[in-house]
Amino acid sequence: MSRFWIxxxxxxxxxxxxxGGFMQLCHGKAAPLRRIAPGDGVVYYSPSEAFGARDGYSSLTAVGWVRAGDAYDVDCGNGFRPHRRDVDWWDARETPIRPLLDALDFTRGQRNWGYRLRFGVFEISERDYRTITEAMGAAGLTPAGSAPPPPR
Incomplete structure (x- = not known):
């Protein structure tokens, strides 16, 4: 059964x-990627346009399905070896999150809705995943090689 993540x-x-067809979480840590499995849906939220900036970008920036296979590490040089997972990313438009705050289970009625985002990754409902994919113009898409979520 698929799970869904931000x-x-x-x-x-x-x-x-x-x-590059991959995802990386929490500055390349392995542990968060172990929670995510092939066939899971993934959405990225970007608080900023550039790393370390405080530009208020606050948008949903990518959506896709995790490919088969385990997490792996990559040598990026200078001793940096981040862990990654391969993902089939969809063609979707980056979308501001604020218009969706009242429609998403994890933000509705939450004054401090951004608190959960501080942890770098968390599970969301299938309903939220579908709401997000629709807002990003990717509703109903299933990338090649990825299993669709089971019907509910």
Whole structure:
């Protein structure tokens, strides 16, 4: 059974990962990726356009399905070996999150809705995943090689 997740990273980092067909969480830590399995749905939220910036970007920036296979590490040089998972990213438009706050289970009625995002990754409901994919113009898509979520 598929699970659904939101990961947090700057938009520039998300774009780099989606162009490369991978995801990376919490500065490359392995533990968060162990919770995520092949066939799970993933959405990225980007609080900023650039890493470390305080530009108020606050948008949903990528959506896709986790591919088969385990997490792996990559040598990026200078001793940095982040862990990654392969993802089939959909063609979707980056979408501000604020218009969706009242429609999402994890934000509705929450004055401090951004608190959960501080942890870098958390599970969301299938309903929220579908609401987000629809807002991003990716509703109903299933990338090649990925299993669709089971009907409910």
């Amino acid at each position: 990961g947090v990273a700057s938009a520039e980092h998300v774009r780099r990962g989606s162009a």
